[in-house]
Amino acid sequence: AQSVAQPEDQVNVAEGNPLTVKCTYSVSGNPYLFWYVQYPNRGLQFLLKYITGDNLVKGSYGFEAEFNKSQTSFHLKKPSALVSDSALYFCAVRHPFTGGGNKLTFGTGTQLKVEL
Amino acid sequence: NAGVMQNPRHLVRRRGQEARLRCSPMKGHSHVYWYRQLPEEGLKFMVYLQKENIIDESGMPKERFSAEFPKEGPSILRIQQVVRGDSAAYFCASSPRSPMDTDNYGYTFGSGTRLTVV
Numbered sequence: 001a002q003s004v005a006q007p008e009d010q011v012n013v014a015e016g017n018p019l020t021v022k023c024t025y026s027v028s029g030n031p032y033l034f035w036y037v038q039y040p041n042r043g044l045q046f047l048l049k050y051i052t053g054d055n056l057v058k059g060s061y062g063f064e065a066e067f068n069k070s071q072t073s074f075h076l077k078k079p080s081a082l083v084s085d086s087a088l089y090f091c092a093v094r095h096p097f098t099g100g101g102n103k104l105t106f107g108t109g110t111q112l113k114v115e116l
Numbered sequence: 117n118a119g120v121m122q123n124p125r126h127l128v129r130r131r132g133q134e135a136r137l138r139c140s141p142m143k144g145h146s147h148v149y150w151y152r153q154l155p156e157e158g159l160k161f162m163v164y165l166q167k168e169n170i171i172d173e174s175g176m177p178k179e180r181f182s183a184e185f186p187k188e189g190p191s192i193l194r195i196q197q198v199v200r201g202d203s204a205a206y207f208c209a210s211s212p213r214s215p216m217d218t219d220n221y222g223y224t225f226g227s228g229t230r231l232t233v234v
Contacts, residue, residue, distance in 0.1 A: 004158070036225075043120065043207060043225035044159075090158060103175065104223070106151075106158035 002027040004093050006107035013081045013114055021076040021110045023091030031093045033074040034104065035065055038088040047089075050074060061085070081114045088112075120145075120210050121190075122226035129198045129233050137193040137229045141210030148191045149223065150183060153205040165191060198233045205230045 003026045013019045025031055032051050036044040048059025050067045058064045065076045074091060091107040121140040129135050141148050146167050151159040161175040165185035176183065180198075185191040195202055209223035 006158075041125075041227060043122075043227045044209075044223075045225070046223065103161035103164075103172070104151075104159075105161070108156070108158040 002031070002093050002105045004091050004105055004107040006089075006091055006110045008110050009108075010111040010113065013112070015083050015114050015116050016080050019078050019081040019085070019112065019114070021089050021091075021112060023074045023076065023107060024072050025074060025091075025093045026072065027093055033065075033067060034092040034094070035059065035063070035074075035076050036090045036092060036106075038090065038109070040087075044090060047076070081112075083114045083116060086112055086114045120208055120224050120226035122206075122208050122229050124229060125227065127229055127231045129231065131199055131233055132197050135195040135198050135202070135231055135233075137195075137206050137208075137231070138190045139193070139208030139210075139226060140190040141208075142212075142224055145210035145212045145224070147211045147213065148185050149209045149211075150191075150193050151207045151209065153207060153228070155204070159207060162193070195231075198231075200233045203231055203233045 005024045007022055011021055034049045035047040037047050038044045047063050048057050048065055050057050055067045063078050065074055067074050088109045088111050090109050092104040094104050120142055123138050127135055148165045150162040152162055153159045163176050163183045164172040167185055168187050180196045182194045205228045207225050207228045209225045211223050
């Protein structure tokens with residue numbers, strides 16, 4: 001079965017500093033990996049995805065993520081955090097071919113707090 | 117484009133009552149997915165529907181829960197005889213294509229319905 005782990009419930013960072021939100025996955029074969037962001041009282045918004053190709057993928061709002069197959073990780077990064085980046089971030093995986101099928105499996109979420 | 121519309125935003129039900137959650141997908145989207153977010157947990161897949169068809173309901177509890185997506189009108193997630201453990205945020209997502217194609221575009225999620233059972 002596929003699973004996703006976000007080991008940090010909360011990440012605090014000062015504005016202007018780089019941020020990293022961690023995600024590791026457990027899926028056999030080649031997974032499809034996603035990051036979503038949820039602002040208070042809003043639905044999830046798609047940030048970026050990795051399906052194939054370059055291990056470093058760039059997404060919305062200056063975010064990027066690095067796929068590391070040997071470490072089964074897909075950490076979300078941003079070089080310079082903004083207060084407006086404060087939100088709940090979810091990592092998700094979908095295995096395209098074996099089981100999984102239509103489902104996204106989400107991590108438990110990491111609350112990012114960016115302070116002045 | 118109004119996006120994915122879910123209503124109500126908040127729903128309070130007493131134990132034993134029925135809860136009906138509605139989801140209107142984005143215009144032109146014919147694929148709908150329901151997810152449930154329990155407190156302190158990530159989103160869990162419940163069901164995937166296309167117009168008039170349930171494609172995958174492997175995440176639906178076996179009893180009391182049902183979903184439909186009729187030819188006309190919104191998708192409905194129905195919970196009969198609600199219990200306190202049903203209290204959660206229920207999210208709907210839609211896409212214009214099958215899951216394989218949707219990977220390139222991402223799902224579009226609604227703002228959710230927060231169900232509280234008292």
